[in-house]
Amino acid sequence: MKPKRIVLNVIALGVFAFAVFPVYWMVLTAFKPTKDIQAETPSFFPANITFSHFGTAVNADGFWLFWRNSAFVAITGVLLALVVACLAAFAVARLKWKGRQAFIVMVFVAQMTPWEALLIPMYVIARDTDMLDKLPMLTLIYFMMTLPFTIVTLRGFLNAIPADLEEAAQVDGCNQFQAFRRIVFPLLAPGLLSTSLFGFITAWNEFAFANLLIIKEQDQRTLPVWLSSFSNTFGTDWGATMAAATLFMLPVLLIFLVLQGRVTSGVAAGAVKG
Numbered sequence: 001m002k003p004k005r006i007v008l009n010v011i012a013l014g015v016f017a018f019a020v021f022p023v024y025w026m027v028l029t030a031f032k033p034t035k036d037i038q039a040e041t042p043s044f045f046p047a048n049i050t051f052s053h054f055g056t057a058v059n060a061d062g063f064w065l066f067w068r069n070s071a072f073v074a075i076t077g078v079l080l081a082l083v084v085a086c087l088a089a090f091a092v093a094r095l096k097w098k099g100r101q102a103f104i105v106m107v108f109v110a111q112m113t114p115w116e117a118l119l120i121p122m123y124v125i126a127r128d129t130d131m132l133d134k135l136p137m138l139t140l141i142y143f144m145m146t147l148p149f150t151i152v153t154l155r156g157f158l159n160a161i162p163a164d165l166e167e168a169a170q171v172d173g174c175n176q177f178q179a180f181r182r183i184v185f186p187l188l189a190p191g192l193l194s195t196s197l198f199g200f201i202t203a204w205n206e207f208a209f210a211n212l213l214i215i216k217e218q219d220q221r222t223l224p225v226w227l228s229s230f231s232n233t234f235g236t237d238w239g240a241t242m243a244a245a246t247l248f249m250l251p252v253l254l255i256f257l258v259l260q261g262r263v264t265s266g267v268a269a270g271a272v273k274g
Helices: 003-031 052-058 063-094 100-112 115-128 135-159 163-171 176-187 189-205 208-213 223-228 238-258 260-272
Strands: none
Touching (some): 003 052, 003 238, 052 063, 052 238, 063 100, 063 135, 063 176, 063 189, 100 135, 115 135, 135 189, 163 176, 189 238, 208 223, 223 238
16 A cells, blocks of 8 residues: 555545544533543443443423424425425426526525524524514424525436436326426435535534524423533533433434445535436
């Protein structure tokens, strides 16, 4: 192996370790007994394993309620984004209309805009429309956050599907909508899965808007907001805190492992044919 290749591999391994170590430490702490967590000398490998911290986290007041809230706003926002983005991507990739290029530029600008800059405007809109402390407002925000990325990715994926397939279906008697539904839509499955997964991760992990817009109605909080106050509720019970964080990470990890092959092919197809 060439020295340059060895150096690059070592650097890549170092970056990987740097990125993964906080996650490893979180999971390790979740399984450590309390006495090992509070020990003066930290141990990087578990001498003893306990599941009691997970029981504490799951039985904590509000865990399942806030889990359902997070699942509702994330799944609903992503599904809305998929429906709208699928139609918008088809219009951009297949149809010729005035203002098409300007629309594409606007989508890219929206994709590049930092959402933190919109915290105050979104708060003002929610306050003036009486939508504070309501999950539908969070759902709409997550829909807007995931929509530009979904349009861009599905557009690239549609460009990778030959238009001749739709034309052949129309020759056989299908109208444009039927050709899209029967021919193009099934071929979009990897793209839909990849965009929905990344959109779900964005909405599932989002903290700033959920913390800002849910003020009085504590039952409307999402899991990230609840998790931020979990250590205060349980004092120094870091084992339960890390167990709750591990459970929070678990759904996204499981979905990614199940859909890994399709997600990879969908991202690649959407990136190559921009």
